[in-house]
Amino acid sequence: MKKHIKLLLFSLSLFLLFVPQTRPKAEVSLDEFVGETVTIGTVGEELADIWEFVADKAAEDGIELDIVLFTDYNTPNISLVDGSLDMNAYQHTDFLNDWNDANETNLVSIGNTFATPLRFFSEKHNSIDDLPEGAIIAIPNDLASSSYALQILDYADLVKLDESIDALPTVNDIVENPNNYEIIELEAAQIPSAMADVDMGVIHQVYLESTDFEPNDAIYSYGHNTETFNYNRLNTITVREEDQGNPLYQYIVDLYQSDDVADYIEEISNGGHIPAWILLEEYEASLENERN
Numbered sequence: 001m002k003k004h005i006k007l008l009l010f011s012l013s014l015f016l017l018f019v020p021q022t023r024p025k026a027e028v029s030l031d032e033f034v035g036e037t038v039t040i041g042t043v044g045e046e047l048a049d050i051w052e053f054v055a056d057k058a059a060e061d062g063i064e065l066d067i068v069l070f071t072d073y074n075t076p077n078i079s080l081v082d083g084s085l086d087m088n089a090y091q092h093t094d095f096l097n098d099w100n101d102a103n104e105t106n107l108v109s110i111g112n113t114f115a116t117p118l119r120f121f122s123e124k125h126n127s128i129d130d131l132p133e134g135a136i137i138a139i140p141n142d143l144a145s146s147s148y149a150l151q152i153l154d155y156a157d158l159v160k161l162d163e164s165i166d167a168l169p170t171v172n173d174i175v176e177n178p179n180n181y182e183i184i185e186l187e188a189a190q191i192p193s194a195m196a197d198v199d200m201g202v203i204h205q206v207y208l209e210s211t212d213f214e215p216n217d218a219i220y221s222y223g224h225n226t227e228t229f230n231y232n233r234l235n236t237i238t239v240r241e242e243d244q245g246n247p248l249y250q251y252i253v254d255l256y257q258s259d260d261v262a263d264y265i266e267e268i269s270n271g272g273h274i275p276a277w278i279l280l281e282e283y284e285a286s287l288e289n290e291r292n
Contacts, residue, residue, distance in 0.1 A: 033248050034062035040252075041068045041076035041088035044206055046268060050113075051089065053264050057255050065252070074099075080240060081105055087239045087249060089113055093232040094144070108244050109236035111253035112276035114265055115229055118152055119218035121211075122200045128156060128220045131199055134180050138194055138201035141185035143168055148233075149202050150174070152222045153183075205272040215272040224274065226283040234276040 038058075042048050048069045055065035068085065070076045076088040077099050091099070093109060100107055125131060137158075139149035147168035154161045160176035161169050171183055186194060191201045192211045200219065203211065223229045237253055239246070255261070262275040 037064040038086045039066040041085040043070050043090040089237045106241045111237045112234040114273040117221045117223035120200050120220040135199035136182045138191050138198045140188035
């Protein structure tokens with residue numbers, strides 16, 4: 001996992017060297033957008049609330065944002081492909097890339113919204129250093145989430161994964177487990193109710209509302225700062241390939257990536273989501289400091 005993280009950060013460093021992340025605001029006349037309607041698909045009430053906040057900003061410029069709420073992760077992309085949506089905003093880059101590969105499509109990101117760190121919570125311990133021998137660790141059972149959780153456990157030196165594998169790791173790829181941790185895989189939605197029976201568990205942001213936990217109660221987080229954030233896990237604003245240069249859509253990205261939206265994201269999620277463009281700017285600044 002450490003090998004993969006180093007490669008990720010190296011790739012991100014190259015990306016930032018050649019693609020400016022603090023891009024200028026779209027230089028267009030707002031008059032040409034007055035009366036336009038853009039249909040945006042998203043998943044979950046929290047994300048919809050954020051987009052309604054952005055819609056209020058757009059309305060001041062005479063632009064209507066029609067927010068469509070979905071309950072699954074496939075339909076928003078299907079609806080974007082068939083033209084029912086103009087853009088969607090709910091998925092991270094890894095999910096988008098996998099969906100494109102599986103469906104032979106070429107949806108593209110035109111901007112990032114926020115990062116959601118992977119967080120481990122516990123009702124019994126205050127730190128991962130307190131985990132006892134044989135501790136039970138619950139992780140989500142879908143492959144994308146479980147493999148990522150395992151990689152983070154490797155990064156935290158709780159287990160060691162086989163570095164020779166090219167596929168997404170599973171529990172069968174653990175080659176060292178010196179403290180005999182029992183790693184169990186559960187439906188992500190079931191982990192909150194199982195917390196009393198485990199020593200530590202991954203709880204996704206969307207399920208925190210069903211618990212007494214706040215994001216800052218996590219005993220271990222990954223992706224919350226410039227040292228650990230994963231570029232491919234940043235959530236995206238996604239459009240059809242032919243629309244990636246649409247000036248109206250780029251203007252909507254600019255509306256989203258503003259200070260008041262950043263404050264609202266942090267407020268509505270209790271710090272669970274981190275504005276992605278701010279993380280990228282901080283990472284770019286850290287690279288600049290290293291070069292100097």
